[in-house]
Amino acid sequence: MTAEDYNDCVKLYADGLYRFMLKSTRQVEDARDLVQSSFEKLWEHRTEVNTEKSKSYLFTIAYHKMIDFTRKNMRMEFRESLPEKQVSGSANTTGLKEILEKALGRLNSRQRSLVLLKDYEGYSYEEIAEITGLNGAQVKVTLHRARLILKEWLVSVENVL
Amino acid sequence: MEINRKNYESFFLLYLDGELIPSQRLAVEKFLDENGDLRKEFSLLQQTVLPPSDIIFEPKELLFREEEKRKVVPFYRMRIAAAVAVFLLGSWFVMTQIKHQPSTEPGSDTLAAIHPVNAASLNKPGRENTDTEIPVTAKNQNAVTSTIPEKKINQAVNRNPVQQKNIQPETKPRDLQTPEEVTTDENILVGTQKSSSNLEVQSSGLQPAGTTSQTADLAGDKSPALLLSTAAIHDQHIYENAVMKESDYQNDNAISVVALNDQNKGIAGFFKKLTRREPADENSRKVRVSVFQISY
Numbered sequence: 001m002t003a004e005d006y007n008d009c010v011k012l013y014a015d016g017l018y019r020f021m022l023k024s025t026r027q028v029e030d031a032r033d034l035v036q037s038s039f040e041k042l043w044e045h046r047t048e049v050n051t052e053k054s055k056s057y058l059f060t061i062a063y064h065k066m067i068d069f070t071r072k073n074m075r076m077e078f079r080e081s082l083p084e085k086q087v088s089g090s091a092n093t094t095g096l097k098e099i100l101e102k103a104l105g106r107l108n109s110r111q112r113s114l115v116l117l118k119d120y121e122g123y124s125y126e127e128i129a130e131i132t133g134l135n136g137a138q139v140k141v142t143l144h145r146a147r148l149i150l151k152e153w154l155v156s157v158e159n160v161l
Numbered sequence: 162m163e164i165n166r167k168n169y170e171s172f173f174l175l176y177l178d179g180e181l182i183p184s185q186r187l188a189v190e191k192f193l194d195e196n197g198d199l200r201k202e203f204s205l206l207q208q209t210v211l212p213p214s215d216i217i218f219e220p221k222e223l224l225f226r227e228e229e230k231r232k233v234v235p236f237y238r239m240r241i242a243a244a245v246a247v248f249l250l251g252s253w254f255v256m257t258q259i260k261h262q263p264s265t266e267p268g269s270d271t272l273a274a275i276h277p278v279n280a281a282s283l284n285k286p287g288r289e290n291t292d293t294e295i296p297v298t299a300k301n302q303n304a305v306t307s308t309i310p311e312k313k314i315n316q317a318v319n320r321n322p323v324q325q326k327n328i329q330p331e332t333k334p335r336d337l338q339t340p341e342e343v344t345t346d347e348n349i350l351v352g353t354q355k356s357s358s359n360l361e362v363q364s365s366g367l368q369p370a371g372t373t374s375q376t377a378d379l380a381g382d383k384s385p386a387l388l389l390s391t392a393a394i395h396d397q398h399i400y401e402n403a404v405m406k407e408s409d410y411q412n413d414n415a416i417s418v419v420a421l422n423d424q425n426k427g428i429a430g431f432f433k434k435l436t437r438r439e440p441a442d443e444n445s446r447k448v449r450v451s452v453f454q455i456s457y
Contacts, residue, residue: 006226011221015218018217143178151206154209
């Protein structure tokens with residue numbers, strides 16, 4: 001891809017990639033760093049990357065960077081999850097969107113990533129499998145499990161309300 | 162596999178994820194119509210799909226890139242650069258050749274004129290042949306050894322081939338290693354050291370007469386071909402050096418010579434040395450004329 005193609009990728013995919021990273025890490029600066037480092041890698045390998053594959057290439061890079069980041073910050077993520085659980089159980093919900101935002105915190109990183117890739121980016125199971133390195137069956141099982149967890153969370157919130 | 166009340170959940174999720182083909186989607190929708198009690202569960206699963214988000218990354222200028230502009234060197238500049246490179250390379254080659262050439266030129270009159278010491282010592286009164294001129298082609302730190310027929314010394318000596326031999330001058334007399342003898346027309350001490358032996362003084366006060374005698378003997382047809390010094394006490398030592406083979410001189414690249422005057426101080430100047438070669442026949446004797454310049 002050319003520099004122009006690369007800049008087109010920035011325009012088309014930077015927001016989605018940032019959303020994916022922000023929902024995954026829940027840290028603005030970390031998400032921005034991951035986005036920038038992912039685009040940096042795309043720029044370095046632009047001559048090897050086909051423009052049509054640039055989006056999946058970007059998300060693949062970002063996904064693996066995020067997984068590494070999450071593993072390194074496992075303890076921090078655990079501390080952050082505690083207050084959210086307490087708040088979620090007691091606060092009044094202001095809408096389905098916010099409930100779901102908090103419900104994502106109930107998922108593990110793989111489940112969350114797959115839901116994000118599916119719902120926000122509209123990737124198929126096959127494409128998600130390519131990005132995450134999982135096989136199609138794993139993607140299906142993981143996604144279905146995540147949906148059921150989210151559904152149970154919604155049901156529990158409704159019962160509280 | 163068709164949807165039923167046992168596997169409907171999986172079909173519902175596949176339906177929501179868009180993983181079903183149109184016919185399967187119709188089958189799910191028909192199943193929902195027929196099983197109204199499952200519509201709420203379908204609705205709950207439908208609510209798990211994340212709504213669109215308005216999150217954006219700003220500023221995107223952090224991510225935009227431009228190709229680095231490469232400097233294009235015009236072709237004519239390349240030609241100029243190539244011409245300069247060829248010129249410099251040629252100049253270096255020529256200078257290298259010139260640097261080595263003078264020492265290999267036989268009998269250079271110019272170089273002989275540069276060394277008045279030898280000319281003066283050879284042209285002193287009392288010698289039978291006052292017009293003898295030893296070709297001197299040595300430069301600094303070089304010694305010239307010429308092998309010439311004795312009978313032709315008076316003639317065109319300058320045309321005789323000259324063999325150059327490098328000598329590495331030493332600033333420290335203790336490190337000297339040489340089998341050579343050095344004579345001069347000044348009152349000097351000549352120190353030589355052979356191998357690890359101590360520094361020995363060969364001659365204390367080689368007079369100009371010694372050189373004169375030496376030169377005179379050179380000129381005579383019947384005189385001995387080799388006379389390096391008038392000091393009789395060193396005859397044996399001189400003889401030892403005299404019979405050394407040519408290869409002994411030429412193959413030794415680690416010759417160092419130091420010359421000391423009567424005040425035991427190093428001197429610099431030109432020196433000559435004559436050694437006899439083994440005669441090829443009775444009527445043809447040869448001497449080796451070695452000229453040294455010692456500098457510090």
